[in-house]
Amino acid sequence: MEFSNAQEGLEQFNRRIAIAGGFVLICFTLLFARFVWLQVIQHDYYQTRAEENRISLIPVTPNRGLIVDRNGEVMARNYSAYTLEITPTQVVNLEDTIDGLAEFITIEAKDRKRFKKLLEESKRFDSLPIRTRLTDEEVAKFIARRFRFPGVEIKARLFRQYPRGAFASHVLGYIGRITERDIGQIEEEGVETNYRGTDHFGKTGLERHYEMELHGTSGFEQVEVDAGGRAIRTLARTAPVPGNNLTLTLDVKLQEVAEKAFGERKGALVAIEPATGGILAMVSVPNYDPNLFVDGITTTDWRDLNDSPEKPMVNRALNGAYPPGSTFKPYMALAALTLGKRRPEQLLADPGFFNFGGHMFMDDKKGGHGMVDMYKSIVQSCNTYYYVLANDLGIDNIAKFMAHFGLGSRTGVDIEGESEGVLPSPAWKKQRFKKAEQQKWYAGETISVGIGQGYNAYTPIQLAQAIATLANDGVMYRPHLVNHITDTKSAQKTYIEPQPLRTLPLKQEHIDVIKNALVGVNKEGTGARAFAGAEYVSAGKTGTAQVFSLKGGQYRKDALKQELRDHSIFIAYAPAEQPKIAVAVLVENGGFGAQAAAPIARQVFDYYLLGKLPPGAAPADEAAKEADE
Amino acid sequence: MIRELWSKFVAPIDGPLMAFLGLLILLALITMASASPARLTTLLAHLAIALTIMRIVAQIPPQRLMYLALPIYVVGVLLLVAVALFGDISKGARRWLDLGFIRIQPSELMKIAMPLMLAWYFQKRESMLRLREYFIATLLLLLPVALIVRQPDLGTSILVLSSGFFVIFFAGLPWKIILGLGAAAASAAPFAWHLLHDYQRQRILTLLDPEKDPLGKGFHIIQSTIAIGSGGILGKGWGQGTQAQLEFIPERHTDFIFAVYSEEFGLIGNLALLVLYALLIGRGLLIAANAATLFSRLLAGAITLIFFTYAFVNMGMVSGILPVVGVPLPFVSYGGTALVTLCLGIGILMSIHKNRMLVQK
Numbered sequence A: 001m002e003f004s005n006a007q008e009g010l011e012q013f014n015r016r017i018a019i020a021g022g023f024v025l026i027c028f029t030l031l032f033a034r035f036v037w038l039q040v041i042q043h044d045y046y047q048t049r050a051e052e053n054r055i056s057l058i059p060v061t062p063n064r065g066l067i068v069d070r071n072g073e074v075m076a077r078n079y080s081a082y083t084l085e086i087t088p089t090q091v092v093n094l095e096d097t098i099d100g101l102a103e104f105i106t107i108e109a110k111d112r113k114r115f116k117k118l119l120e121e122s123k124r125f126d127s128l129p130i131r132t133r134l135t136d137e138e139v140a141k142f143i144a145r146r147f148r149f150p151g152v153e154i155k156a157r158l159f160r161q162y163p164r165g166a167f168a169s170h171v172l173g174y175i176g177r178i179t180e181r182d183i184g185q186i187e188e189e190g191v192e193t194n195y196r197g198t199d200h201f202g203k204t205g206l207e208r209h210y211e212m213e214l215h216g217t218s219g220f221e222q223v224e225v226d227a228g229g230r231a232i233r234t235l236a237r238t239a240p241v242p243g244n245n246l247t248l249t250l251d252v253k254l255q256e257v258a259e260k261a262f263g264e265r266k267g268a269l270v271a272i273e274p275a276t277g278g279i280l281a282m283v284s285v286p287n288y289d290p291n292l293f294v295d296g297i298t299t300t301d302w303r304d305l306n307d308s309p310e311k312p313m314v315n316r317a318l319n320g321a322y323p324p325g326s327t328f329k330p331y332m333a334l335a336a337l338t339l340g341k342r343r344p345e346q347l348l349a350d351p352g353f354f355n356f357g358g359h360m361f362m363d364d365k366k367g368g369h370g371m372v373d374m375y376k377s378i379v380q381s382c383n384t385y386y387y388v389l390a391n392d393l394g395i396d397n398i399a400k401f402m403a404h405f406g407l408g409s410r411t412g413v414d415i416e417g418e419s420e421g422v423l424p425s426p427a428w429k430k431q432r433f434k435k436a437e438q439q440k441w442y443a444g445e446t447i448s449v450g451i452g453q454g455y456n457a458y459t460p461i462q463l464a465q466a467i468a469t470l471a472n473d474g475v476m477y478r479p480h481l482v483n484h485i486t487d488t489k490s491a492q493k494t495y496i497e498p499q500p501l502r503t504l505p506l507k508q509e510h511i512d513v514i515k516n517a518l519v520g521v522n523k524e525g526t527g528a529r530a531f532a533g534a535e536y537v538s539a540g541k542t543g544t545a546q547v548f549s550l551k552g553g554q555y556r557k558d559a560l561k562q563e564l565r566d567h568s569i570f571i572a573y574a575p576a577e578q579p580k581i582a583v584a585v586l587v588e589n590g591g592f593g594a595q596a597a598a599p600i601a602r603q604v605f606d607y608y609l610l611g612k613l614p615p616g617a618a619p620a621d622e623a624a625k626e627a628d629e
Numbered sequence B: 001m002i003r004e005l006w007s008k009f010v011a012p013i014d015g016p017l018m019a020f021l022g023l024l025i026l027l028a029l030i031t032m033a034s035a036s037p038a039r040l041t042t043l044l045a046h047l048a049i050a051l052t053i054m055r056i057v058a059q060i061p062p063q064r065l066m067y068l069a070l071p072i073y074v075v076g077v078l079l080l081v082a083v084a085l086f087g088d089i090s091k092g093a094r095r096w097l098d099l100g101f102i103r104i105q106p107s108e109l110m111k112i113a114m115p116l117m118l119a120w121y122f123q124k125r126e127s128m129l130r131l132r133e134y135f136i137a138t139l140l141l142l143l144p145v146a147l148i149v150r151q152p153d154l155g156t157s158i159l160v161l162s163s164g165f166f167v168i169f170f171a172g173l174p175w176k177i178i179l180g181l182g183a184a185a186a187s188a189a190p191f192a193w194h195l196l197h198d199y200q201r202q203r204i205l206t207l208l209d210p211e212k213d214p215l216g217k218g219f220h221i222i223q224s225t226i227a228i229g230s231g232g233i234l235g236k237g238w239g240q241g242t243q244a245q246l247e248f249i250p251e252r253h254t255d256f257i258f259a260v261y262s263e264e265f266g267l268i269g270n271l272a273l274l275v276l277y278a279l280l281i282g283r284g285l286l287i288a289a290n291a292a293t294l295f296s297r298l299l300a301g302a303i304t305l306i307f308f309t310y311a312f313v314n315m316g317m318v319s320g321i322l323p324v325v326g327v328p329l330p331f332v333s334y335g336g337t338a339l340v341t342l343c344l345g346i347g348i349l350m351s352i353h354k355n356r357m358l359v360q361k
Helices: A001-040 A043-054 A094-102 A111-119 A136-148 A180-189 A203-208 A209-215 A252-262 A300-309 A325-338 A374-379 A381-394 A393-402 A427-431 A443-450 A460-471 A508-524 A593-610 A620-628 B002-010 B015-035 B037-059 B060-086 B106-124 B131-150 B153-172 B174-193 B198-208 B221-229 B258-291 B295-320 B334-354
Strands: A055-060 A074-086 A128-131 A153-161 A175-179 A200-202 A220-225 A231-238 A245-248 A267-272 A281-286 A348-350 A353-356 A359-362 A370-372 A475-477 A483-485 A493-495 A498-501 A539-545 A568-572 A581-587 B087-091 B093-098
Touching: A001 A043, A001 B153, A001 B221, A001 B258, A001 B295, A043 A055, A043 B221, A055 A231, A074 A094, A074 A136, A111 A128, A111 A300, A128 A493, A136 A153, A136 A359, A136 A475, A180 A200, A200 A203, A203 A209, A245 A359, A252 A267, A252 A281, A252 A359, A252 A593, A267 A460, A267 A593, A281 B295, A300 A508, A325 A374, A325 A381, A325 A393, A325 A460, A325 A508, A325 A568, A348 A381, A353 A381, A359 A381, A359 A443, A374 A381, A374 A508, A393 A427, A393 A443, A427 A581, A460 A475, A460 A508, A460 A568, A460 A581, A508 A539, A508 A568, A539 A593, A568 A593, B015 B037, B015 B258, B037 B334, B060 B093, B060 B131, B060 B295, B060 B334, B106 B131, B106 B153, B106 B295, B106 B334, B131 B153, B153 B295, B221 B258, B221 B295, B258 B295, B258 B334, B295 B334
Parallel strands: none
Antiparallel strands: A055 A220, A074 A128, A074 A153, A175 A200, A220 A231, A245 A483, A267 A281, A267 A581, A348 A370, A353 A359, A475 A498, A483 A493, A539 A568, A568 A581, B087 B093
């Protein structure tokens, strides 16, 4: 019994051994089926995924295009420097890491602040610079200690540099790190791929307007990476194509003469070549150093620039809107001729005031200018003549005529953010104000507009475009800063062909009357002192824009605070017979146009037409040359 | 003289078992040289120790092992209790016991102590196996398993549980009960779900949908399946696996070494490995079938099926059909303790085989 029991047990055991063996085979077959699925049937899919794992496309940022002036002088360039960068997501404790780095690399408080600011603005996976422009010694020190700092790297990067600092900063603008707003624009342009490796973007000025030209085409490197994302070796490389270079219509030397002529004063100047619309100089002072923005501006610098009462960040040439004052008069006179409301020789007796419905509009010369014809009205800048004229023309005619000259509308210059200014009209007033009583146009307001005051407000570039158009006998061009764009790869030049915007419906004989009067201004009128002894014939018109309404009181310059003093304006062109340069100058709180603005125009003309430098001023490079000798 | 010593030395060693083991070790060395060459020296040291232990155990007759069964089991359970009370915590689990001069992982010991104990118990009760015996055996099994689950260590508890279950199965646990247990386990699964730790639940969820969290919890399994799949039929060649060499495969020298092997040697290599394991297991089952006593039959059968469990669970998890539990690929994964345990098992098998004629003698 026991034996059979044992025998039975053994048989049962052997059966179960067999079952176990069968189970093992089934399980292994299952595994094998899984392997066949993965390695044969799905092989292509996993092969691709393994390749995707292994190969990473790393964008290679192209060199940004250069900006040079019309004579080839470099205004914006790039230089290569080492930066110390931290990828915050790969660092456990940022503070500790930075403290650790600070033990052997100079990291100042401002570097930390800037880094913090970048951190707040950055995308999640960015590597951000804690220090830029490392010395070779600092690079060596870091490399020796690199293992202690995961997530920290040294990178060779190209930096934008504006070699002349604040000089012409409002023209050039600056680049800064890409922000959300820029990403919006990049997406709009559909160039996300091209910007994958880029972390800078043009923010203002030419840098912004020509961003797509200057940026270039990113290259790509096919790199084998490990699981940590570290590049092991380069498999293939498509070289980046550098950005296109901009050659400006601007003349750096002329720009320098103009900027220096302002001295410590605030203001703007736009000089245009009338025959093309090319901008020869564009000044807005005070200005700022665009180099501050390139690595990310520190909060203190930013606050200083933004909070300054001098407003250095405002491009006055494009965004300052000022009443044109008496520089409005030549256009008023031209309107009168064109509309047949005046003949040039028609005389007006000026008693020194204009009584309009009991309100006295005063002339600036006590007792008046006597008998005034059109020539005299411009040369001596007689207000009464234009009070009466404005009343005769009516606001609608004035607004319609001035619109031809581009006043109150954007010129289309190749810098973003230009202001429109204000060309006053009943229609404008209706749109501008909400309350019914404010919307109404009063006839008295037309009188003020007639001498360039009241609601009139134009940007210096509009004033410059208008005088250039007049100088060019009514053929109007779009003012522009870039003469041509050079493709860095093919060296092909794309010229900004100046096409006339429009030819104004004017009669040449009328234009000649006005031009003759403008020459008179500089010969025997309000501009005569500034242009005494000039070796060329020039034409101009002075103007004074009221900042502070005196309400009938006497204007006394020294009694008024500086910021309440009138703006000094001057528009001019030269040589009178064949104009090569037209200019609008505005000196904020400079007083009468003849005093502050006209001498600046004179210096600009002297240099541009004769190569004559103002006394005591030599362009930096010539001074440097002399020092070398 | 030397020949005499040699033949004495090799006498307890089973030829086929040693041959299969040798081939597996060869594969392990080749794969390790690709996955982590720096660890080769240590691996050789581990092998030397493990093979020495195997050779020593092979010489111990099964009857001696029987005497050791109860004491080892009792010591093992006591150590597990000690771990629960005073153990070191590492990576969130309490698995190690620091004895001052050495840190030990008592759960590892249970992989051998468990089948030893149950085989001993069934041997004692050989002629009167009733339901009561199976019940007591189950209690003896569940006590240490419960302690290991609590550590928590899912991988080891599965191995210990299965090692004990294999003994009970081979001891003739009625099919009715096996099927009943199976049905009960299936219906209890939803409740068991609540007993699992969060990370354990996560592993099961990850298995079902690894792409849900490709850089986090799904990363291991995605990268290992990519490695296996991209290996194709012939593999990428030794040292050429991009997934392995560029460190996309995590734990590539331990639990996930199969992904490295599979990527570099392909389906052909996998087939070879499966055949090798099948031969090893087949040899083990044959030894069990021919063993002299119930104790050695049960022990041999259980140990052999543990090898199977290791291999199946590991390859299953690396290829993405089983949840990720910490079970190494037997004889191939890097890790001294597991290697020693496995070689100890081989040694026991060899000893059982050498002593198969005991009764007849």
